[in-house]
Amino acid sequence: MSELREGQSGPGDSTIVTTESYLSYEEFGRRFLEYAASPERIAGAFEKLTGEAFEFGPIGVGPGRIAKLSAGVRLGQPRLNREVQDNISYDLVIPLDIDLLIDLAVDRYPFHVDGTIHLHLTVRTAEPLRVLIDIAEPQPSNVRINVASASRRGELLRILASVDHEIRRFVARYIATEIRKPNIQAATDIDVAARLDAAWRL
Structure with a gap:
């Protein structure tokens, strides 16, 4: 005795039972992009930057x-923050921890800098069938810092020497290279x- 399975029809029955839930091409495409460019995947791509250390200088200021x-x-x-708009986009925030020194030959002034650099990422599609994570070129304005000086004289020197600008410029250039x-x-x-194609061959 044959058994009627879901998705099949019996004698005299023209109804096909199915449990498939179909999507429009547009909805499928949007879900695919959300999955391919999930926050976890994008954050993972930049995880190797974590703990990286580099030095610059001495430079004249x-x-x-x-x-x-x-x-x-x-x-x-x-850290990755999703931005709500028509495109799938993110604000990638990389914390900065900086120890710097201004050397005047006759005196040396240490500073400690906390800050972040913000990268704007946009998910795009391209020919023939590619998903691209477009990263806007980092600029000094994307670097936000908080400089703490141990003295008023050191604080004045920091302003006169344009220390903040030099830090922003160098960090932006380093991240752009990375x-x-x-x-x-x-x-x-x-x-x-x-x-x-690779999956099909398998």
């Missing part, structure tokens, strides 16, 4: 460039057609 600025910078754990590296480029360029 201030009037006549007589002061020398040097600094050690450490990057913290990135996001061009192959490991981040590979994580932000998803060739869907190539991956489907």
Whole structure:
């Protein structure tokens, strides 16, 4: 005795029972992009920056460039904030921890800097069948810092020597170089057609 399964019809029964829930092409595409560019995937692409440390200087700053600025910078754990708009986009926030020193030859002034750099990421689609995470080129204005000086004289020197501007400029340039590296480029360029072809061959 045969058993009637869901999705089949019996004798004299023209009704096909199905449990499939279909999506429009547009809805499928949107869900696919949400999945392919999920916060977890994007955050993972930038996780390797966590704990990275670099130094810059000494460089001449201030009037006549007589002061020398040097600094050690450490990057913290990135945070990802979803921005609500038509495009899928994110604000990637990377914490900064900076120890810097202004050397006047006759005196040295240490500073500690806390801050963040904000990167704007937009999910885009491209030919032939690619998902791209477009990262806006970081600018000094994307770097936000809070400088603490141990003395009023040091605070005045920081302003005169344009220390804040130099930090923002250098950090923005460093991050711009990092996001061009192959490991981040590979994580932000998803060739869907190539991956489907590879899966089909398997």
